[in-house]
Amino acid sequence: MYSTIQFLHSYWAYLVLTILVLATFNALIKFFGNKEFQANDFRISLFALIVTHIQLLLGLILYFVSPFGLKNITANGMGGLDSFSRLLAVEHPFVGILAVVLITIGYSKHKKKLTSRPKFKVLSIFYTLGLILVLSRIPWSNWF
């Protein structure tokens, strides 16, 4: 169970980062370029929302089955974690959830806007923040 979820979460992360980078830059470039909001812009922002939600689900399961998630905190206490263990058990999960919340807010807010520029503006702000948060707390040294 643990190794399957760990494998899925690890490889799904490539898709999450690729789509999130594409959706974020798409919104930024079209906001600054004053472009019309088209069906493909909707699709890529929706796709980014879906892949990040799947990653959230995998991450939540992993948090309870991994020896580096909740089990590490229960075994050693918060004070007993070194900085890398804290990254895996606390910072990465917490910041990951926050990033998904921001992406979800951005997606739902953009749907309520009626014209192109406000749609791209909201997506640019919330997806950029989400992307920065995700990138800031990925356990890079474990991953590569």
Ligand code: HEM
């Ligand atoms: C939303 C974007 C997220 C991305 C891109 C992401 C990506 C990653 C990556 C690349 C790793 C390292 C995998 C490896 O060692 O091969 C990892 C580990 C981990 N992630 Fe996430 N993650 C995300 C969200 C979350 C969330 C929301 C949680 C929990 C609530 C979570 C829980 C964990 C845990 C516990 C580990 C360590 C697992 C282990 O090595 O046993 N992740 N994540």
